[in-house]
Amino acid sequence: MKGIYKKLSMKSINIQFPIKDDPATNNLFLLNYITKDALVSDLQLLLYTKKGQRYYMPDYGTNIEKFLFDPETKDTENKIIADIRESVRTYMPEVTINSVAFYTNQDVGYNDLQDNELRISIDFTYSSDVFSDSGTIVLSF
Amino acid sequence: MATTNTPVPYSDRTFSQIRADLIAQIQTSYPDTFQDFTDSSVGSLLIDINAGVGNNLSINTDRAFQETQIDYAQQSANILQIARTLGFNIPGNRASVTVVDFTVQVPPRGDRPDPQYLPTLSSGAQVVGSGKIFQTSNIIDWNSEFSSLGDPNRTIIPLYDGNGIIQAYSVTKREVVVNGATNVFKKIITATESVPFYELTLPDNNVIQILSVIALAGTNFAGNPPESEFLDPNNIYYEVDYLAQQTVFVEDPNGGSNPSTTGNTSMKAGMWIDVTKKFVKEFDSNGFCTLIFGGGNGQLDIFLDGFAKAGVTNQQFLNNYLLNTSLGEMIPVGYTLFVQYTTGGGSSSNIGANTITALGNVQLNVNGSRADFNNAVTKSLTVNNPIAAIGGNDGLSIDQVRNLVRYNFSAQGRNVTVNDYLFQVFKMPGKYGSPFRANAFKENNKIVISILGIGSDGKLDNTSNTLLKQNIAEYLSGYRMVNDYVEIRDGEIFNLSFSIDLYVMDSVNQADIANNVINTVSAYFDITKEHMNQDIMLGDLYKSINEINGVNNILNLAVFNKIGNGYSVNQLRQPYVGTITNGGYEIQLVNNTIYSVEDSMFEIKYPNRDIEVLLRKKTDLFV
Numbered sequence: 001m002k003g004i005y006k007k008l009s010m011k012s013i014n015i016q017f018p019i020k021d022d023p024a025t026n027n028l029f030l031l032n033y034i035t036k037d038a039l040v041s042d043l044q045l046l047l048y049t050k051k052g053q054r055y056y057m058p059d060y061g062t063n064i065e066k067f068l069f070d071p072e073t074k075d076t077e078n079k080i081i082a083d084i085r086e087s088v089r090t091y092m093p094e095v096t097i098n099s100v101a102f103y104t105n106q107d108v109g110y111n112d113l114q115d116n117e118l119r120i121s122i123d124f125t126y127s128s129d130v131f132s133d134s135g136t137i138v139l140s141f
Numbered sequence: 142m143a144t145t146n147t148p149v150p151y152s153d154r155t156f157s158q159i160r161a162d163l164i165a166q167i168q169t170s171y172p173d174t175f176q177d178f179t180d181s182s183v184g185s186l187l188i189d190i191n192a193g194v195g196n197n198l199s200i201n202t203d204r205a206f207q208e209t210q211i212d213y214a215q216q217s218a219n220i221l222q223i224a225r226t227l228g229f230n231i232p233g234n235r236a237s238v239t240v241v242d243f244t245v246q247v248p249p250r251g252d253r254p255d256p257q258y259l260p261t262l263s264s265g266a267q268v269v270g271s272g273k274i275f276q277t278s279n280i281i282d283w284n285s286e287f288s289s290l291g292d293p294n295r296t297i298i299p300l301y302d303g304n305g306i307i308q309a310y311s312v313t314k315r316e317v318v319v320n321g322a323t324n325v326f327k328k329i330i331t332a333t334e335s336v337p338f339y340e341l342t343l344p345d346n347n348v349i350q351i352l353s354v355i356a357l358a359g360t361n362f363a364g365n366p367p368e369s370e371f372l373d374p375n376n377i378y379y380e381v382d383y384l385a386q387q388t389v390f391v392e393d394p395n396g397g398s399n400p401s402t403t404g405n406t407s408m409k410a411g412m413w414i415d416v417t418k419k420f421v422k423e424f425d426s427n428g429f430c431t432l433i434f435g436g437g438n439g440q441l442d443i444f445l446d447g448f449a450k451a452g453v454t455n456q457q458f459l460n461n462y463l464l465n466t467s468l469g470e471m472i473p474v475g476y477t478l479f480v481q482y483t484t485g486g487g488s489s490s491n492i493g494a495n496t497i498t499a500l501g502n503v504q505l506n507v508n509g510s511r512a513d514f515n516n517a518v519t520k521s522l523t524v525n526n527p528i529a530a531i532g533g534n535d536g537l538s539i540d541q542v543r544n545l546v547r548y549n550f551s552a553q554g555r556n557v558t559v560n561d562y563l564f565q566v567f568k569m570p571g572k573y574g575s576p577f578r579a580n581a582f583k584e585n586n587k588i589v590i591s592i593l594g595i596g597s598d599g600k601l602d603n604t605s606n607t608l609l610k611q612n613i614a615e616y617l618s619g620y621r622m623v624n625d626y627v628e629i630r631d632g633e634i635f636n637l638s639f640s641i642d643l644y645v646m647d648s649v650n651q652a653d654i655a656n657n658v659i660n661t662v663s664a665y666f667d668i669t670k671e672h673m674n675q676d677i678m679l680g681d682l683y684k685s686i687n688e689i690n691g692v693n694n695i696l697n698l699a700v701f702n703k704i705g706n707g708y709s710v711n712q713l714r715q716p717y718v719g720t721i722t723n724g725g726y727e728i729q730l731v732n733n734t735i736y737s738v739e740d741s742m743f744e745i746k747y748p749n750r751d752i753e754v755l756l757r758k759k760t761d762l763f764v
Binding site: 011012013014015016017019029031038041042043045046054055056057060091092 | 156172173174175176177179180181182183184186187189190192193196
């Protein structure tokens, strides 16, 4: 039976975000092997990065944190949505934002949030050649 | 896992270059581990951080190197530091200069002012205008018709009463004053200050000049020492360009400054002396002036007393070796240092004419027999500046320092080219005399410095006094190349006269035309605008004469060389036309030019009789 089962070996795509050690392989970083995971890492990095924070790329990221102390109105939400869409369109054009939902008191599972906590749930789809998929990420501020 | 080894390009410096190198390196060496190089990947973030750090290091390395190069350095502190390293002594604010008429009214004695009431004004007299203080640098003596530099500067005007009787004489001395107020800074020297290369920063950031630095034994001085202490050579620490400078040019008390050598001026004899008590002056980028004193101990310098005779011990020898005075002396403990300096200057010290009209601290000395007359003379002192104060500026700009350093470094304080000699002649301190005009040139393998003075009648003078020539020779000896032979001699004066034949208009006053022509030709030969070895091209003169109202045409213009009989005995090298005519030799014009020689200067000595104008109207011409 030897040689019938072959260990499946996949090439890694990128580094997971948030960055973590990989104790199993003793690598410095945990890596992503699936395109969707890779895109989720990239999307989180993009949306959590404040504009001006990235070396030599001052427009990279979003201004979401700037809106945290603005009035909790539709207008503020629209500004945040526009900011997210613009940033994703520029730096991750393969991803399409479908919807953005805001949670300020309870999350999607009706769990209470802390004071001044904001969660943003983003539904997205992506396409690469003939493949496409969708997913959701939740950002917490 | 690394699969191949790709050489890392270490020469790349910019963010984009380093980033591209790192991506290429990862793609080659870790193709299975990392494939996402989009901007949003964590890997790209780490690559960007590395590239950014590399780029910043490159910029800082470039910047640090740039600041070491005089051509490219941007920070003023660095440029000043480079300049000092290259031996350029950076000046601070420059003071404006003007002339002031010091006028007193003196009682008459016969047909002249009574000489016993002609006063003297001590040096350092202050006059004030527009909030700026100006000072004299020499004693003003109304008894002398000359300034301290030998220029005639006294005018006497009788003052009449209603009956036409002279009541007094208004006697005016026109003297140079320099902007700035004198200050004295005192510092008691303790063990903390008596250290090698002690640095003393003066409290003012507008220091113009250090007048004198003295150290007096004792630490209990209530006030400032008298002026005589500041002039006593035993007390003085001399300012030098660099501490290794062994000699300075100072006044020679035994230099024979007598009327026969000075030509009745108060010019001083100068000489070079060896000094060990010395300091250098530096300005920082904020304009503060720091004095840096020497590093040796004068009291331990056994070499000065004779090394062999002293029979030194090893310790003394070591002390002597380490603390020798070649770079100057430390100031001993238990002394008090007094720094006398002037502050002011800057572009704001350039003020208009007739604005300096007030007196500051002045000491006018009148020693006549009658006290009431003395008081009257003292009270009559008035001042006024007939011309604007000019020349003040706020120190050198960074670009000026940048460019001057190059020249200073190439000259190295020595006379290498002929022009260096000329430059040095005019750098000689004014109290040792200054020629009106000078030129330097080579002749028979020697350097000739040719000088011309100006007499009390405002005419060129080539019988300069002996002391001036001695001082120039002595001063240049400190800079000349060892194998240069330098000769100082009087220059030549070529006196000219003109005969100008003009066709003029009938309608214009003939006397006006003649006067205008004489004035035009005189102005063309104004000695204050001419230099030695300057050829006279007559084209411009023709043009100027033709532009005079009433002149139709120049029919003839003849130039003569006047020799002897009240004129200079110097003879022009250019050939003459025929024999002596019109009291001189007519010069054969070559290329419509009168050619000079290296040690000469042209002058129309008596314009009213040396410029002959013949006016012809249309009816006088044969057509």
